[in-house]
Amino acid sequence: MLIRGWISLIAAAAVSAGTLQAQVVPGSGTKLENVGDNFEEEAWHYTYNLPKASSNIDKTDRLPAGGSSNGKWLESTYRGTPDFLKRVETPAGGLPGSKGAMAIQTLNSGIPGQRSFKFQQDDLIANLATTVGFLPAGRTPSVVTRVYLPEFDQWEERNGSHFGFRIDCQTMIEKPITGRNFWRRTSYGKQAEPYWPGMFIQFNRKEDQKTDKDTATILIRSGSRGEDLPGPTITKGGCWWTLGLTVTPDGSVHYYGHEGVEELTRRDHLHSGKPYGYSALHMSTFFFNIVNQDDGRTWSTRFIVDDTEVFVAQ
Secondary structure (H helix, E strand, O other): OOEOOHHHOOOEOOOOOOOOOOEOOOOOOEEOOOOOEOOOOOOOOEEOOOOOOOHHHHOOOOOOOOEEOOOOEEEOOOOOOOOEEEEEEOOOOOOOOOOEEEEEEOOOOOOOOOOOOOEEEEEEEEOOOOOOOOEEHHHOEEEEEEEEEOOHHHOOOOOEEEEEEEEEEEEEEEEEOOOOOOOOOOOEEEEEEEEOOEEEEEEEOHHHHOOOOOEEEEEEEOOOOOOEEEEEEEOOOOEEEEEEEEEOOOOOEEEEEEEOOOOOOHHHEEEEEOHHHOOOOEEEEEEEEEEEEOOOOOOOOOEEEEEEEEEEOO
């Protein structure tokens, strides 16, 4: 297994002293070789089992789910798989030596056979469940990916989020317990609560923004109240970005990103915090999120991802 330079483990000073542990740059520590994907296998393909899931809308899983030929990617039974997943030649500017990457795009993002004419989402889930299982926050898990952004004139023509890179975390919170006791008072107990920190790429279309050029923004999900936080502005398409997320033992999430495909460093720190005010107990998996307007004719923006890697520092 690959050991990254330990000099990057302590990445920056703690934020809000006593609240957040020192940040850990995504990609620090030991790479887990049996998860993630570099898409170099020429026979890589994805098998669909249609109709796909739409449990987030109509509570229907539609099993069995789809999956990739190497077993590293699965259909989300919550939202369903993007309609176009294909190994493609790595665009210019990718990692040296990379010959393959994965294109991701969707058309029918809502309930199969129906049109909502609203923004809907599809997910592609990494298969950590049958390989490494849950990664406790105490192991300081991190995920790094590279994503190619097409030229702005090739994006779906709308403002808003187009692509997401997120992790599946779990915490414990106080919730009302079903039923009431003898005194008819509501009781509370600790129960598991999933949540999904990550980063979205939002398109700012010049016609809608009344500006002279298109831009994009990295949105950080989320602040302590669940609000999206603005990150760096992307001023051009046709380029690669490297994004990374780390969960530290205190349950905080740390967000990193920069243009290009080089390894992340402490200079690429975007934000650290506890999304929704939650402290993560473990990271279950990571996933890509693709968004479009579910009208049956408008394809989402086509993004290309490559060399997604998972690390643990302990």
